[in-house]
Structures are given as C-alpha cells and as structure tokens.
Amino acid sequence: MNIDDLRRLARARLPRVVFDYLDGGAEDETTLRANRQALDDLRLTPRLLGGGHVDLSTEIFGQRYAAPFLIGPTGLNGIYWPDGDLHIAAAAAEAGIGFTLSTASNTSMETIAERVAAPRWFQLYPWGKPDFSQALIERAEVAGYSALILTLDSLVGGKRERDLRHGFSHEIRMSAQVVLDGLLHPRWLASVWLGGKRPRFENLERFLGKGASNAELADFTRSQRNPQFSWDDVRRIRKQWSGPLLIKGIICPEDARLARQAGADGIVVSNHGGRQLDGAPATVSVLERIADQLEDGATLLLDGGIRRGSDVVKAMALGAHGVLLGRAPLYGLAAGGREGVDRALAILADEMERTMILIGCERPRELGRQHLAGVERALSGKALG
Numbered sequence: 001m002n003i004d005d006l007r008r009l010a011r012a013r014l015p016r017v018v019f020d021y022l023d024g025g026a027e028d029e030t031t032l033r034a035n036r037q038a039l040d041d042l043r044l045t046p047r048l049l050g051g052g053h054v055d056l057s058t059e060i061f062g063q064r065y066a067a068p069f070l071i072g073p074t075g076l077n078g079i080y081w082p083d084g085d086l087h088i089a090a091a092a093a094e095a096g097i098g099f100t101l102s103t104a105s106n107t108s109m110e111t112i113a114e115r116v117a118a119p120r121w122f123q124l125y126p127w128g129k130p131d132f133s134q135a136l137i138e139r140a141e142v143a144g145y146s147a148l149i150l151t152l153d154s155l156v157g158g159k160r161e162r163d164l165r166h167g168f169s170h171e172i173r174m175s176a177q178v179v180l181d182g183l184l185h186p187r188w189l190a191s192v193w194l195g196g197k198r199p200r201f202e203n204l205e206r207f208l209g210k211g212a213s214n215a216e217l218a219d220f221t222r223s224q225r226n227p228q229f230s231w232d233d234v235r236r237i238r239k240q241w242s243g244p245l246l247i248k249g250i251i252c253p254e255d256a257r258l259a260r261q262a263g264a265d266g267i268v269v270s271n272h273g274g275r276q277l278d279g280a281p282a283t284v285s286v287l288e289r290i291a292d293q294l295e296d297g298a299t300l301l302l303d304g305g306i307r308r309g310s311d312v313v314k315a316m317a318l319g320a321h322g323v324l325l326g327r328a329p330l331y332g333l334a335a336g337g338r339e340g341v342d343r344a345l346a347i348l349a350d351e352m353e354r355t356m357i358l359i360g361c362e363r364p365r366e367l368g369r370q371h372l373a374g375v376e377r378a379l380s381g382k383a384l385g
C-alpha cells in the first residue's frame with residue numbers, strides 16, 4: 001500500500017464536495033501538479049552498501065523526532081472523520097513525529113493539549129486585528145505549544161474552482177446535489193454528518209461565543225482576512241511569541257531574507273499545496289536557491305507534494321532540514337480514521353528508510369546534493385568533468 005492507495009480509498013469514502021476540498025488546488029491546478037512533477041523529475045543516486053544502520057531521527061528546535069517529516073497545519077480536519085485533529089495528533093505522538101495544529105482546526109488547541117501529551121506546534125493565520133492574533137498566541141503559549149508557524153501566503157483565498165462549483169467555502173451548505181452526494185457515501189454520512197459531531201472551528205468559538213452557529217463561525221473566518229498585513233505585523237508577532245517562529249509560504253529567496261530580518265527562526269518553503277497562487281513554482285524547484293542564501297542556524301522546512309519517503313529524501317538532499325506533510329496524512333484519515341493516519345505515517349517511514357539504505361546514507365542530516373543524480377551539475381551550473 002502507498003499514499004496514492006489511501007487517496008483512492010479516501011475518494012471512495014468521501015462525498016465529492018469533501019474530497020475535492022481536500023484534493024484540489026487553485027484555478028488550473030498547475031502549481032498543484034508542478035509540486036509533484038518536480039519531485040518526480042529529481043533522480044537519486046543509488047550507492048552500493050554503506051546504508052546498513054539507518055536512523056531517521058532528526059532534531060528540530062532542540063526536539064528529537066523519530067523522522068524528519070512533521071504533520072503540517074490543515075484546517076477542517078473534522079470534515080473527514082469525527083475528531084480528525086485528535087486522531088492525527090495522537091498518531092503523530094505515537095509515531096514520535098511532530099504535529100502542527102491549524103488556526104482553522106476543528107478541535108481547540110486546549111483540547112489537543114489536554115488529550116495528547118507530545119510536542120506540538122501551532123499555526124497562526126494573520127487574520128483580523130492585532131488582538132485576534134495576540135489572543136491566539138497567548139493561548140498557544142499557555143497550552144504548551146512549542147513553536148509558531150505564521151502562514152503568510154493566504155491574505156486572500158486562492159480561487160479553488162472545485163470548491164466554487166460545489167458552493168463550498170469553509171462549510172458544507174445543503175443543496176440537492178450535496179444531499180445526493182452524501183447519500184451515495186453512507187459511511188461518511190453516518191459518521192461525520194449524522195454522528196452528532198459536526199465540525200466546528202473550535203479555536204474561534206471564544207471570539208464569537210459557544211452559541212455561535214457553524215455558519216457564523218465560517219462567516220467569521222472569511223471576514224477576518226487581512227490583506228494589509230505587513231512585515232511590521234510580523235515583527236509585532238515576533239515580540240509577542242517567545243518560542244521559535246517560522247514563516248510559511250516562502251517561495252522567493254528575497255522573502256526568506258525579509259522573514260529572517262523580521263526575526264523568524266525558520267521558514268517553510270511552501271505554495272500551500274498549490275491552493276493559493278496558481279502559477280507559483282514547485283517548492284523543490286526553488287529550494288536550493290533559498291537554502292544557499294539562508295545563514296546557518298536558520299531552520300529550513302518545505303512542503304508540497306510529499307507522497308513518498310523518497311520525496312523527503314530529495315527535499316533534504318536539496319537543503320531542507322525537514323518537511324511538512326499536508327494531504328498525505330489527510331488521505332489516511334479520510335480513508336480510515338486513526339488507523340489510516342497510522343498507516344500513512346508508517347508507509348512514509350518505511351519508504352524513507354528503504355531509500356536511505358539504497359542510496360547508502362544513514363542519517364538524514366548527511367543528505368546532500370551528492371545523493372541527487374545530475375542535480376549537482378544542472379543546478380549549480382558546474383560544467384561536466
């Protein structure tokens with residue numbers, strides 16, 4: 001079984017409107033496809049022997065994880081499986097890998113902290129007025145989140161045409177088509193829709209009150225977009241958050257520099273999984289240039305299209321210190337709840353270990369351009385021989 005198999009199972013279980021929200025990208029989905037294509041185009045150099053004692057464990061911000069892939073932030077996880085965020089957090093904890101909770105999660109950050117005792121990060125959207133982010137930052141600190149990811153590539157929503165066609169925007173609105181879609185997917189309908197635990201944006205309830213309807217919470221998330229957000233605001237957030245701060249959504253080396261100037265400890269090279277600016281380049285295609293100009297000491301993560309253990313190896317060979325997973329664990333969750341997430345994480349760890357043995361590399365931090373066939377010459381412009 002592989003991640004694509006989990007995707008197929010997810011597709012069979014979910015109504016189309018939900019699967020398309022998970023799977024889709026912006027506009028013509030060229031960036032969504034490019035993320036995968038660029039990873040596929042990278043070749044690894046097989047090396048004989050020398051990879052007999054592989055240890056995938058990796059340290060990020062002083063914390064040792066079992067593998068260099070972490071759960072990235074994704075909103076609305078409860079739409080695939082009741083308590084989706086909790087299942088993912090618990091699976092990550094058991095696998096010994098990192099977990100990030102989204103601002104737009106369906107389980108509150110406090111509940112996750114109470115129920116899952118493991119290191120975890122919080123992702124903040126730059127929504128609303130400064131008191132909105134300040135309140136979330138203070139709560140994240142009290143609840144023991146150890147790092148903050150500030151996502152800056154979504155000041156307006158991407159034009160996700162699959163969602164627009166379904167009339168989907170942060171919530172499922174009933175229509176004849178959606179009802180029929182639900183009836184055709186009875187396992188999902190019974191567990192998520194009729195099971196009594198419809199997904200709510202629990203982190204945001206405190207802003208609107210517990211009595212807020214799902215529609216009011218969804219309206220709230222849409223109304224809080226703040227296109228005027230600036231690097232000065234990043235500096236403000238830097239002062240409010242004492243732990244490690246990462247800026248997510250960086251594709252351009254100049255923005256990586258600005259993020260560091262604003263006080264970020266690290267960056268996530270990301271195009272939001274092709275869900276924001278369609279036409280943005282594949283993340284691995286810009287990684288090397290960003291890695292080259294980032295000073296030592298800055299943490300460099302990447303996401304976008306990671307579906308194989310070998311994808312993690314390729315990203316790290318180009319300079320990433322680790323990767324975030326977006327859709328991969330979500331396909332597992334949608335296919336089979338907690339068991340599906342466990343499966344997704346086990347698949348990636350197994351594939352990564354095999355890949356490391358086959359390229360003769362025992363530690364992720366030893367990965368480098370020498371492990372990529374042809375890339376050294378092609379990307380650095382060095383002539384052959």
Ligand SMILES: Cc1cc2nc3c(=O)[nH]c(=O)nc-3n(C[C@H](O)[C@H](O)[C@H](O)COP(=O)(O)O)c2cc1C
Nearest residue numbers: 022072073074075102151272273303304305326327
């Ligand atoms: C369904 C879905 C919801 C997402 N929600 C968020 C979010 O709430 N915050 C955020 O920073 N990124 C969000 N992202 C982007 C992911 O964190 C990540 O950048 C992207 O999914 C990586 O690409 P991949 O899915 O191809 O691995 C979301 C992505 C998906 C697929």
